[in-house]
Amino acid sequence: MAATVTPIVDDQVYKLPLKVLVIKEKKQVLFAEAGKDFVDILFSFLTFPLGTLSKLMAVESNLQEPVRLGSISSLDESVTHLEEEHFRTQNCKEMLLNPRNSLASYCQKMKLNIDDATEPIKYFICENWECSRKVSGSLLSINFRNERCTCGKLLNREIFRENVTLEDGFVKETARFIICDDLHITPNVFGASVQVFQKLGITDMQDIEERTMHISKKEVVNLLKFSLISETPMTDFIFKKEQPLDKFSPQLQFDIAQVPSDEGKQMLVKIQIRKSNGKIVFAEAEEDFADFIFSFLTFPLGGVLHMLKGFSSLSCIDKLYKSISDLNAERYLRSQEVKDKLANPRCAFHFNVSNQMLPIEADCLPVYYCYSVRNYVKDRWVYSGTLVTSPKAITRGSEMDAPLNIVDPRSPTGESSSTEGFAKGPSIYMVTDDLVVTPMSTVFAISYLNRLGVPLFDVEERVITIGLKECLGILKASLTSASALTNGLKHLMKSIKREN
Numbered sequence: 481m482a483a484t485v486t487p488i489v490d491d492q493v494y495k496l497p498l499k500v501l502v503i504k505e506k507k508q509v510l511f512a513e514a515g516k517d518f519v520d521i522l523f524s525f526l527t528f529p530l531g532t533l534s535k536l537m538a539v540e541s542n543l544q545e546p547v548r549l550g551s552i553s554s555l556d557e558s559v560t561h562l563e564e565e566h567f568r569t570q571n572c573k574e575m576l577l578n579p580r581n582s583l584a585s586y587c588q589k590m591k592l593n594i595d596d597a598t599e600p601i602k603y604f605i606c607e608n609w610e611c612s613r614k615v616s617g618s619l620l621s622i623n624f625r626n627e628r629c630t631c632g633k634l635l636n637r638e639i640f641r642e643n644v645t646l647e648d649g650f651v652k653e654t655a656r657f658i659i660c661d662d663l664h665i666t667p668n669v670f671g672a673s674v675q676v677f678q679k680l681g682i683t684d685m686q687d688i689e690e691r692t693m694h695i696s697k698k699e700v701v702n703l704l705k706f707s708l709i710s711e712t713p714m715t716d717f718i719f720k721k722e723q724p725l726d727k728f729s730p731q732l733q734f735d736i737a738q739v740p741s742d743e744g745k746q747m748l749v750k751i752q753i754r755k756s757n758g759k760i761v762f763a764e765a766e767e768d769f770a771d772f773i774f775s776f777l778t779f780p781l782g783g784v785l786h787m788l789k790g791f792s793s794l795s796c797i798d799k800l801y802k803s804i805s806d807l808n809a810e811r812y813l814r815s816q817e818v819k820d821k822l823a824n825p826r827c828a829f830h831f832n833v834s835n836q837m838l839p840i841e842a843d844c845l846p847v848y849y850c851y852s853v854r855n856y857v858k859d860r861w862v863y864s865g866t867l868v869t870s871p872k873a874i875t876r877g878s879e880m881d882a883p884l885n886i887v888d889p890r891s892p893t894g895e896s897s898s899t900e901g902f903a904k905g906p907s908i909y910m911v912t913d914d915l916v917v918t919p920m921s922t923v924f925a926i927s928y929l930n931r932l933g934v935p936l937f938d939v940e941e942r943v944i945t946i947g948l949k950e951c952l953g954i955l956k957a958s959l960t961s962a963s964a965l966t967n968g969l970k971h972l973m974k975s976i977k978r979e980n
């Protein structure tokens with residue numbers, strides 16, 4: 481388990497009430513009836529980066545076994561164990577282990593925000609105050625106080641943002657919804673609930689019982705887990721089934737629909753195939769492939785769903801995601817803009833990888849100014865500053881300069897936008913079928929084969945070309961399978977078999 485798992489501290493004070501209709505005999509949830517508070521929580525799941533989801537999956541709960549998110553959990557753990565020297569800067573590892581949520585400001589006001597282990601953003605300028613009052617070229621570091629200023633001192637003076645406004649979630653205050661067992665969300669109109677009754681063939685209303693649950697933060701984490709591993713998350717959640725996980729068998733569809741394979745950039749990857757079962761044991765590739773795999777941790781779940789056109793094999797997440805496009809933005813969501821953001825959440829800024837093969841973008845860099853005010857304290861002038869997003873009218877004793885240059889924490893030279901990724905190169909990396917990334921070492925590879933019980937004569941090396949279709953395949957398989965490479969590249973394997 482990853483070392484950075486923070487236990488969820490249950491808020492003793494607040495529990496969210498939730499009304500559910502259940503079939504008593506069958507112990508099954510028909511649907512829940514809820515408003516903004518609960519539906520915002522469900523939608524917030526789509527804003528979490530996969531790395532955050534993997535950590536939340538590892539949080540202790542009343543489930544019998546720890547649950548894992550496909551190969552994402554092992555990828556996340558491998559980053560924990562990777563020495564800092566393999567990353568471009570010492571911040572890269574921290575960034576991958578705690579990827580920022582680009583829509584965090586939409587979640588922070590929610591009554592039960594399970595991603596609150598993520599610290600609020602911090603801002604640092606040069607400890608030498610004169611540096612931050614330069615006409616241009618003053619530096620700002622976000623979240624990292626170890627960056628060096630051009631003057632040689634550290635950017636470690638914390639300043640605070642003025643008037644930070646938090647967004648009020650995703651759905652309208654007055655909207656009411658029905659949430660089906662599979663997390664499909666529809667407006668709460670009578671017709672919708674009748675449809676649920678008819679779909680389940682319920683005629684005897686005697687079996688139906690209304691219950692009001694009171695949900696804590698810890699229980700929201702359970703609900704998140706069920707939504708990623710079960711086809712009936714609401715039932716499992718309400719009846720707190722403690723079943724072994726092999727009961728869940730998601731429909732694994734690894735095929736990626738119509739993607740022209742020869743489009744855009746390609747990567748060359750050496751793979752070691754086990755001849756006797758056709759499985760990929762590991763891949764060997766340059767830093768661009770390692771970066772491509774690392775970047776999965778930074779993708780928001782909703783962004784992944786967008787790339788996979790709503791078909792991720794996580795059946796309930798697919799339903800939850802589809803609910804967004806079905807809901808009328810005018811009536812149910814806070815605005816069309818909120819709907820668009822939720823349907824295609826981006827990576828946070830600085831979390832993009834140049835030459836990213838997948839169609840996912842990162843947020844643009846924000847523009848900040850340091851607004852400094854001079855005060856006469858203890859017989860001398862001292863400066864204090866706040867971070868503002870637009871230039872202010874200059875008043876007496878205050879100064880306002882050019883926008884600050886935001887330092888990319890991945891840039892070894894303090895540039896504001898680094899053109900590369902997280903992994904240090906030139907270097908060769910080894911990526912196992914379950915996406916454990918390590919620097920290539922023959923000794924390690926041999927002992928890995930030994931551990932798996934794969935004899936050397938059973939291994940065959942192939943060089944394959946990876947394009948968009950293959951990248952989407954690996955991403956999709958990584959969500960549900962511990963054989964992300966084998967399943968994600970299945971179509972290539974078929975042609976290799978035919979050659980043999």
Ligand SMILES: [Zn+2]
Nearest residue numbers: 606611629631
């Ligand atoms: Zn400086």
